[in-house]
Amino acid sequence: MDEIPKDDFKWFGEGFDGFPKRLPEDVVEYIVFIIDSKLSDIQTRERLQAFQRALTTLEKKFLKEYIWQRDALELNLVREEGRWMLKGSTNFGDSVADEWLIVYLLRELSKEFRDAWIRIYDTDGEFLLIEAANALPKWLNPEVAEHRVWINTHRLLVIPLSKQETPRALKLEDALSIISETPARLHHLPKVEGEAFHRLKGYPAAIAENQHHATLPLPRKVAHLLHLNPSYIAPVVEAFYLRDPISLRRIQPAKSKTSLLFPPEDFVEVSVRFTKVLYAQLLGQNWAPPGPWGVSLEELVKKGPNTEKAEIGIKVAAGIEMLLQHKLHADKKPVREMRVLLEDLESGDDSLPTDAEIAAWAKREDDEAWLNIDFSEFERELAGKGGTEGFGDKSAQDNLKKMVERFNAFIDDEDAGLEGAGGLDPMDMDDDSDAENRQWDDPEDSESDGAAEKEEDDDDDDEYADAEYEEYEKAFEKFMMLSSAEKSILTDDARALALAEEEEEDEDEDEDEEIRKLSKMMEKELFSHDALNLDPNRGGAGKALMKNAASTKLNKGKGKAKLEDLVEEADEDGDEDFDLLDDDYNLADNMLKSFKGQVGMAGPAGNLMGLMGVQFPNDADDEPKKEKAKKH
Template sequence: MEIFSAVSDLPDDCVEYTIFLRDARESPTSKLERDAKLEDIASAASELSEPWTREYIWQRQEFNVKVVEYLGEPCLRGVTEFGDSIDDEWFIVFILRELSKKFPDIVVKITDNDGEFLLIEAANAIPKWLNPDNADSRVWIYNGNLCIIPTEDPDLATSYTLHDALQFLSNNASMLYHPQILQKEAFARLQGYPQAIQENIHRAKVVVPRRVAQILHHCPRYVAPASEAFLLRDPISMKVCSAMRNFPPEDSVTCVVKITKLLYTQMKSQRIIPPAKFKVPKANEEGYDEAELGMKIACGFELLCAGSGKSRVRKQKDYSTDPRFKEYMRMLEKEGFFKHEIPGTPLYQQLVSQAKKTFAEVSGDVYNTSDIGADIINGLETMDELSDEVIATWDSTVDDDKWMDIDFTEFESMLDSNARHGAGYNDQPEDTEEAKREILESQEKVKSMVDRLRKFMDDEKAGFDGVEFDDDISDRDEEEAARFSRIEELDDDDEVNEDDFLEFFLKEALKLSPEEIEQFRTDPTPEELKRLDGKTTASSERKDEDDDIADELLVKGIINEGENNDFEIMRNLLESIKSQEGGAGPGSNLLARLGLGSN
C-alpha cells in the first residue's frame, strides 16, 4: 500500500502536492536530464502563477515545489500550510491544474489530511467501485482533468503502487476515466478563477504607526503573519505592546491596507482593550473602526518583531518509531535503494541519512521558514523616511464590508440546497409540508435570537464586549474600571440564577409557550432542536465545555463559520446553561455580559 496516499498524519491545515514526469520510467534519459527537466517545470510553474500571486496574500505559506526523489522516482514536491484559509488550498489546485494543461507530459497528485479531497468534492460522480481501500495511486490530475485509473473488474479492484500507476499513465493515458461530470463536481470551487482570486482581497482604511504603513506598502503580504500573531496572542506576549518600541503609535498615519476577507473578519471579531500607547476613539465616535483595526495590526507587527508570534517551524523528529518511516524504508530496500549494503557500513549510513532527509521533505515534517520579524527589522533599516506627501499619492480606495452581513434568504436557500443533496433527504416523512412549516418557524426563532445577540454585541452604548459603563468612567479608580471593562477576566464564581434566566430566554428569545417551556425542562433535547440537528438521540454530545464564550459567540455565530451556525448558537447556549446546573461556565459568562448576573 502506498504510504503517502494515506495522509492522516498530515496536519489539518496543510496540503501536499507531487508532480511526476509521465514517461520518466520509459525514457532512456539520465537522472541529470530528468532533474533538469523538472527544474524547467518548476520555473514554468513560477512564471505561470506570477501574475496571480504577485499581490496575493497567503495566510501562512505560499505555493512552492522543489526537485526530490521519491521511491526512486524523480519528482517535484511541495507542502503548504494554509491555516484557516481554504482559499489558499484551492488556489494551489488551480495553479497545478493550469500547469498540467501546459505540460501534457506531467501528472499531478494533490492531497490533504482528508486524503483525496478532490474525490470528496466529486463524491456524486465517481465510479461506485472506487473507495478509500482501492484508490491509492489511482487518482491524478492530467492535462487539466481529474483522472481515475480504471479497473477491469470492479469486484476485484485494488490499489496501485506508484510504479504501476506511472507505468499505466505512460502507456495507457487514453484509457483514463475522466467524464465531464467528474470535472464539474471536482473543480466546482474553481469557477470564476483566476478573476476570483482578487475577490478575496479587502481594502480597508486604517490608522497605523508610520513604520507599519511603510512596511505594508512595500510588502503587503506581511499583513498575514502580523494578523496571525495578533490572533494567536496571549496575555504574556501582549506585554510588549504596552511599550511598542518598534512601532511607536505616537507617529501614526491614515492609509489603506490590503487584507484577505478572512483575516479582516477574524481581526474585526476580536475584542481587546487598546494598550495605553494607542489613542482609539470611543465605539460611537468617528474614526473608531480604522483606529481599532490599525491598532490590532500594529500590535501584530510588534509581536512579530519581538519574537512573540507563534512559530510555524516544524522540527525534524526521531523516525525510529514512526510506522510510516518503517514502511518507507522497507519499500526502499525492496526497490534496491541500499545496493545490498550491510547495515552499519559508511555507505549504508549515508544512504539512511539521505532517506531520512527525503522523507522529512515529502512528509511535511520540516518547513524552512524565515524569521519574519528579523526580515521586517532589517527592512526598516534600509527604507527611506516616509513622508506625508508620499502617503498622499497612494491608492485610497476603500471597499465596503457589507459582504460580512448575513443574508438569511440566501442562507436558507443554501441549507435547503445542501439538504436536497445530502444523504437521507428522500427519506423524509410524508407530511413534508408540515415539517417544512415547523422548520421555517424554528428558523424564524433562531434568526430572532441571533439578531438579539448581534444587537447586544453591536450596542454602541456598551463597553468592551457589551459591558456598559458611564461616560465619566475616567473619574473612577483605574483598577475598578479595568475590572468592569475586561470581560475576558470574569471570575469563575460569578453567580447567576440559571433557572430564572432559562425561563426568560425560552419565553422572550424563542417565544415558546408555557407547555413548550415545561417540555424543555423535562426533556434534555427539545423536539425542535432534534429536527434541526437531524438526529433523535436522547442527549447531545457536548462540544468543548471549557471553551470561552467568545469562541461560542464570535466564532460560531457572528463570523458564521459554517452552514448551520445560527442554529448551533441556540443549541449550544441552551445545552451550556442546562449542563451548568447553576454553576459557573460559558452560559454564566454570557448572562453576566447581558447584565443578568449578580456580583
C-alpha cells in the first residue's frame, strides 16, 4: 500500500505546537532586534530601552496632533526564545497612511541605532516587497521571502539565497544567525529599495497633510469630550460607520426605553480634527437620522445655510451615542475614559464649558479641495500624459503616477508574453524528474488526456476547498479574539439572522409550489386542445403545421415536387419530420390555439401573454360567426 505523503504538521501527541498563526486583516506587526556580539544580555536590553525613548521623542516631534485610525504605534520590550526584542502590532483599519507612518518612524530610528535590525510585515506578508514587485529579482518570490527583508541603517537589505540552499522561506532564528555571523552577505538593492519606500518621499510633511479640520455644530457635552481628547473622534466615527440595527435602536429612546447620554440639543460651533479617511467616511454616508436626531437636523438646517456641516455634526453626535451605548464597545479604552469624564460631570467634579470659553477655543476650517476630482486631469494621468493642475489629493496623484509608470513598463517589456513579463519564474516550473522515487505520478506521464484533465479538476476543487477553509479560519480567529461579552452579542445576532433566513426559505418553498401547480394547469390546458401534439401521424395541430411548413419550402424552392410528395416523405422519415418545423412559428401557433380554446374566458395562455404585455387580436375565423349571430 502506497504511503500518503506527509507534511510538517504535528498532531496532538506528536509535539503539537498550535495551529499556524496569521495576522488579522488590516494589522501590521513590527519587531526590533539589537544585534551586536560585543553586547551582553543586559546591555542589549538597555539598548532596546534607549530605542523606545528615542521613538517617544520622535512621536512628540511629529505626532503632536496626529489621530490614529484605530491603534497607535506601540513597542513593547519582550523576551522570546532567550532573546530580548521590541515587538508591537497596530490595527490601521482603512487608513493605509498609518501603516506607512510606522514604516517611516522605524526607518528614521534605524539611522540613529545602527545595530538595530527591523522587520515589518502585515496580513499580506512582506508588503514592502509587494510595493517593489516591479523591481524584484526572479528568485525573490513570496515562497522564499519570509524573514529575508530587513531595515538597517535606513536601508532595505535582503538575505539572498546561497548556491547550496534549497529555495525556501527562512526561519527567524536562521535569519538572525546569518545577520549576526555574516552581515556582509546581505544584499542592498537600490532599485528595490526605491520602489519599496516610494510612498515615504513626502514625509514628514505628509504626516500633517493627512489631517483635516472642520467646524461643526455639536452638542455642548460632545464638544467638551472632543476638546479634552481630540483622538476620541476615531472610535466615534468608526462606531457610526460600522453601525448595526442594535446601535440604531440604542439611539432612539422610544424603542430602547433608555435616556440619551448625549441628547441632540444645546448645539455649539467648534472645530473638530479628523484624519482625511475619517472625514471621508462620515461625508460619504447617506443616513436619514431617526427620531430626535432628524428633528434636530431640521432645526440646524433652518438656522444655518451649511446643510452638509449640520449633517456631519449630527453624525458625530449619533456616533458617540452609539459608541457608549452599545455593549460591544464597552471594553475599549476610549469608552472607559469617556464614561469616567461623564461621571465627573454628573458628580460636579467637572462642568461643561460656557459660550465664552468655547469662543476662545481655536477654530480652523481646512479646504476640501482634496475631495474633488477633476476627471479630465484624472484621465490624462491614466493615459500617462500627466495633468497640469492635478485631479485631487497630491498623494493620490503620486500613487496613480507610480501605478501608470509600472503598467507602462510592463506593456513595453518585449519579453512579456501570455505568462507575464519575462515568462514564468523557474520557481513556478515543475521540473522534477524523479517520478520513480515518489509515491505519485506526474500528470505528463498519464496514460490518457482524460486522466490528466480529471486530476486538474481535482486540483481546482482542492484549491477551492483550501480557499474556503482559509476564509473560515480567518473568521474563526477574529471571533476567538473577541471578549466573552462580544461573543455573546454576536451569537445572539447570528441566531436571529438564521431564524429570519429560515422563514424566507419557507416562503420561497411555498412560492415554488404555487409555480409548479400553475405549470401543471397550463400543461393540462394545452394538451386538452392538442396544442402540444407535434406527431404528424396523429393529425391535429402537428399535421397542419407539417403541411404549412412543407408548402412554404415548396414555394421558395425551384423544384417541381408537389405538396403531397413532401408530406409523404415527411411521414416516411419519422424523426426527420421535425427538421421542417420552425420553433418560433410552432410556439406562436400553439399559444394562439390555446388562447382560442379559452373561448373568451380566462386561461393560462391569456394570463401568460398578459403578464408579458401582449394583447391578442380577435380571431379572424370568428368574425363570420359573429356577423351571422348578429343577423339572427
